[in-house]
Amino acid sequence: MAGGEGALKLLGMWASPYVTRAKLALHIKGLRYENVEEDLGNKSELFLISNPVHKTVPVLIHNGKPICESSVIVQYIEDAFADVGPSLLPTDPYERAIARFWAAYVEDKLANQWVRVLRDKTDEERAEAMRQTLAAVEVLEVGLKECSGGKGAFFGGDRVGYIDVLLGGMVSWVKANEPLFGIKLIDAAKTPLLAAWMESFCELDVAKAVLQDVNEVVEYAKAVQARMAAAAANN
């Protein structure tokens, strides 16, 4: 094993879907860690030293060394704890490439667009970001079919893997989309496999242990929107 489990610390913020990804990976692997809640309005010394480049959560600290970026962290957990708990990636190089392809798709086409629904300044930009996000969800439905290979509800087949963790970290925000913006991000009528995926995912013990309460996420998002509107009004 690469190092004592007592040597794991996760710097995070409860609402962040990126932090949730790291938590999911740690829980799936059965790894104990110290959870440190950062106040992003008043960042700690440890946090700033550990992620000087992006100053974002999550940061995983293992044996004193920081690892940043949620997808990099999840892959690190897989590499460093290869002998501990279930694997998140398949062993076959081609299947790994497929898993990484769809993980990159979740990141680049889905998550990055969706963040703009919250953050972009004009109604037009936000509407366009929502359109792009919904289009990405439809493509991801194809990805789920390809990855699961009919073996189960998850991208990893009958058990969760890398893509499930990356998308799974976002589930509470996915569910928050309808109360916030009036649109179902994952709609059983349009993407039945993804809807079934979400249901199966939420049934898992790890999801119940880690996922944020959707109402709390909605309130958090509304507070962020209010702050942004106030900042824009003052410009």
Place this chain on the structure above:
Amino acid sequence: MSETAVKLIGFFDSPFAHRAEVALRLKGVPYELVLEKDLGNKSELLLKHNPIHKKVPVLLHGDKAICESLLIVEYVDEAFDGPPLLPADPFDRADARFWARFLDDKCSTPFWLALWTEGEAQKGFAKEIQESLKLLEAQLKGKRFFGGDDLGFLDIAACGFAHWLSVFEEVAGVTLVTPQEFPDLCRWGKEYTSHEIVKQCLPDRATLLAHFSAKKDYFVSTVKSMAPN
């Protein structure tokens, strides 16, 4: 090890296609290079094997298609014997992946905008890309390559800033990186482009210059639709 045929679909001017090609050469994998003639009129082969992104490079290994340049590099590293492209240590692997993502997520857009915009906006993007490249340069830490004594994943990922950077600067009439301001990065760029295996698959500089010069108006038009976040 697989004896199945390997084909790489690329385009001569693409640093992304180069990443995939250099990985194959470093591993000593024989391959057939299939060059797209016109990315405005993509081949059936490309569209069939990369229907989602419709981009080069695409690696075909038997009946398997692998897309996205850095994913191809990782695949080549894992599927074939030969010198490792990614480090063995999990922390070093994470580090290489972090900086490769930094390049693609944080550097490519400001770099492009710093080339083709003007005035105050251009100055802002130039400052941004220079700050980012300073952070990247710091990762060299006196080593010959990001990977140490020999090339690794991050060197391959950063190839654009070794060979393509100065060509784009020349076409745009913009200077972003000088040896005075970026001594280690420029030294690294020379090491990279003169590496015996790399230079076998680098596009000719003069050809790139002529090709990009002819596309200058098109490049300028692309920045109008790019909204930096």
